[in-house]
Amino acid sequence: MEIFVAGASGVLGRRLVRLLARQGHGVRGLARSAAAEEKVRSAGATPVVADLFDARSLERAAAGCSCIVHAATSIPQTRRMALKDFAANDRIRRQGTRALLDGAKAVGARLVFQSIVWAARPRDGAAFDESAPPGDDPVAQSALDGERMVSEVGSTTLRCGWFYGADSASTRALARALRRRGLPLFGGGAAQLGHLHLDDAAAAFALAAVNPRPGVWHVVDDEPPSSADFFGHLAKRIGAPAPMSVPKWLARVVAGREAVRFFCTPMITNASKFKAETGWSPRFSSYRQGLDQVVESWRASRQLLGA
Numbered sequence: 001m002e003i004f005v006a007g008a009s010g011v012l013g014r015r016l017v018r019l020l021a022r023q024g025h026g027v028r029g030l031a032r033s034a035a036a037e038e039k040v041r042s043a044g045a046t047p048v049v050a051d052l053f054d055a056r057s058l059e060r061a062a063a064g065c066s067c068i069v070h071a072a073t074s075i076p077q078t079r080r081m082a083l084k085d086f087a088a089n090d091r092i093r094r095q096g097t098r099a100l101l102d103g104a105k106a107v108g109a110r111l112v113f114q115s116i117v118w119a120a121r122p123r124d125g126a127a128f129d130e131s132a133p134p135g136d137d138p139v140a141q142s143a144l145d146g147e148r149m150v151s152e153v154g155s156t157t158l159r160c161g162w163f164y165g166a167d168s169a170s171t172r173a174l175a176r177a178l179r180r181r182g183l184p185l186f187g188g189g190a191a192q193l194g195h196l197h198l199d200d201a202a203a204a205f206a207l208a209a210v211n212p213r214p215g216v217w218h219v220v221d222d223e224p225p226s227s228a229d230f231f232g233h234l235a236k237r238i239g240a241p242a243p244m245s246v247p248k249w250l251a252r253v254v255a256g257r258e259a260v261r262f263f264c265t266p267m268i269t270n271a272s273k274f275k276a277e278t279g280w281s282p283r284f285s286s287y288r289q290g291l292d293q294v295v296e297s298w299r300a301s302r303q304l305l306g307a
Contacts, residue, residue, distance in 0.1 A: 001025045001026070001066055001067070001210060002025070002026040002027075002028070002064050002065045002066060003020055003025055003026070003027050003028070003065055003066070003067045003068075003069065003209050003210075004027075004028045004029075004030070004048075004061065004062040004065040004067070004068045004069070004109070005017055005020075005027060005028070005029050005030065005045065005068075005069045005071060006030045006052060006058075006068065006069065006070050006071060006072040006096070006100060007030070007069075007070070007071035007072035007073060007114075008027075008028075008029025008030055008031065008036075008039075008040045008043065008045055008047075008071070009029065009030075009031060009035075009036035009039040009040050010071065010072070010073065011163070011165060011167050011168050011169075011198055012071050012114070012163065012198055012201055012202060012205070013029065013040075013043075013071045013072075014039060014040075014043040015198055015199060015201070015202035016069065016071060016202045016205050016206060016209075017029055017040065017043040017044055017045040018043050018044050018202075019202050019203065019206045020044075020045075020206055020209065021043070021044030021045065022044070023206065023210075025210070026046075027044065027045040027046065028045060028046050028047075028048045028061065028062065028065065029043070029045035029046070029047055029048065030047075030048060030050055030052065030058075030061065030072070031047040031048065031049060032049065032050075032051075032052070037049075048061040049061070051099075052072060052092065052096045052099060052100070053091075053095050053096060053099050054099060055098075055099040055100075055102035055103045055106070056103075057103075058099055058100055058102075058103030059102075059103040059106040059107055061103075062103055062104070062107050062109060063107050064107070065107060065109050066108075066109050066110070067109055067110050067111070067112065067209045067210075067212050068100055068103065068104045068109050068110070068111045068112070069111075069112045069114075069205055069208075069209050070096070070097060070100050070111060070112065070113045070114060070146075071114045071205065072092050072096060073089055073092060073093075073114070074088040074089045074092055075089055075170070076088075076089070077169060077170070077173065080254070080255055080256040080259070081255075081256050081258045081259055082256055082257075082258065083138055083139065083258065086139055086142070089142065090141075090142035093142035093143055093145065093146040094142050094145050094146065097113065097145075097146040097149050097150065098149060101149055101150065101153055101155070104153075104155070105153065110154075110155050110156065110212035110213075111150060111153075111155040111156065111212075112155065112156045112157075112158065112205060112208045112209050112212055113146055113147065113150045113155065113156065113157045113158070114158060114160060114205070115143045115144075115146065115147050115157050115158065115159045115160070115216075116140060116143050116159055116160060117159040117160065117161055117194050117218050117219075117220060117267060117269050118135065118137055118140055118194075118262070118265075118267050119134065119135055119137070119140040119143045119144050119147070119159060120132040120133065120134055120135050120159070121135050121137070121265060121266070121267045121268075121269070122135065123135070123136065123265070125191065125265055125266035125268070126266075126268070127268040127269065128268070128269050129218065129269055129270070129272075129273070130159075130215075130216050130217060130218055130273055137261065137262075137265075138258075139258055139261075139262075147216065151214070151216070154214040155212065155214060156208050156212045156213060156214065156215065156217075157215070157216045157217070158204060158205060158208055158217055158219050158274075159216060159217065159218050159219065160196050160201055160204075160219045160220070161193070161194035161195045161196035161218075161219065161220035161221065161224075161267070161269075162193055162194065162195050162196065162267075163195075163196055163197075163198050163201060164195060164196075164197060164198065164287075164290065164291070164294065165197060165198035165199065165294060166293070166294045166297035166298055166301075167198075168198060171294060174231070174234060175234060175238055175240070175298075178231065178234060178235045178238065178240040178241070178243060179238065179240045181240075181241055181243075181244070183231060183243050184243055184244055184245060184246040184251065184254075185227055185228050185231065185243050185244065185245040185246070186227070186245075186246065186248055186251040186255070186259075186260050186263045186264050187245070187246075187247060187248040187251065187260075187264050188228065188245045189226055189227035189228035189229075189231065189243070189245060189263070190226050190227075190228065191226060191227060191263060191264050191265060191266045191267075192224040192225060192226050192266050192267065192268050193224055193225070193226075193227065193230070193263070193266070193267045194218075194220035194221075194224045194267045194268065194269050195220065195221055195224070195225065195230065195287050195290070196219060196220050196221055196282070197221065197282065197283070197284040197290040197293070199283060199284070200219075200221065200282040200283055200284055200290075201219065203280060203283070204219045204274065204278075204280050207278045207279075207280055208278070211278070217271070217273055217274040217277070217278075218269050218270065218271050218273065218274060219271050219274055219280070220269060220270065220271050221271075221282045221284060221285055221286065221287065221290070222270075222271075222282065222285040222286065223285065223286045223287060224266075224267065224268050224269075225287045227263050228243070228245075229287070230287050230291075231243045233287065233288055233291050234291050234294075234295075237291060237292065237295040238295060238298075248260055248264060
């Protein structure tokens with residue numbers, strides 16, 4: 001099977017490429033720079049140059065492929081995030097999705113779209129599943145727009161939990177912040193959030209790419225921890241001080257409204273539907289197992305983070 005991956009040079013994309021290549025599939029990875037080409041090639045895919053926002057360019061790049069995976073993102077890494085910081089990511093989810101869908105239609109391929117479970121989490125923090133109505137989180141609206149486009153053509157959406165992994169820039173940033181006592185718990189850190197180790201995310205996307213079908217599925221691990229539990233376990237494993245709590249009003253001043261919204265609104269869902277219909281099961285069913293693997297990976301590669 002020939003599969004085209006947009007976002008192939010990212011932390012999820014590289015894992016997905018390696019997994020698909022090991023399974024014997026032909027994989028092409030979108031690359032828009034020399035550095036990205038090398039990452040795609042080293043992961044086991046053939047790098048192809050194309051414009052993510054140009055359907056004709058994508059059509060040429062994906063000719064002969066039976067599935068296109070849209071795993072491209074541009075998540076801001078600023079300390080104090082504002083809505084304007086998500087402009088590039090919003091464009092990828094809207095214009096990039098439209099161009100990929102047009103390219104997929106031209107070559108007769110299905111598309112698998114990477115979305116986020118908090119696109120549908122209720123404001124009151126109640127548990128939810130794939131049948132929940134769209135949420136009102138402004139950061140997630142572009143993901144919902146992408147989902148609607150994908151649904152209209154009968155393709156696949158995987159809503160994933162909050163990614164973490166040893167090579168994730170955001171996970172490393174969390175560890176550095178914990179070492180500096182720069183990662184407080186907003187309002188006590190009591191809200192439970194759905195997480196997903198990047199290795200488990202790649203396995204889920206590989207299943208969806210090989211057998212794409214219409215619908216929306218949630219992909220998270222089996223235990224949604226509170227921020228206090230997640231950050232506390234990571235702090236303990238790297239020998240950092242336990243994070244301290246700050247009131248929400250102060251957190252909004254320091255970290256911004258969007259960060260407080262994300263960490264203080266529960267995100268309680270499960271992957272029961274995806275498990276039942278695909279046979280997927282997370283290797284790291286708990287954040288504790290996943291974070292243990294992350295820290296062991298840092299130690300093995302001598303990448304333990306200093307203050």
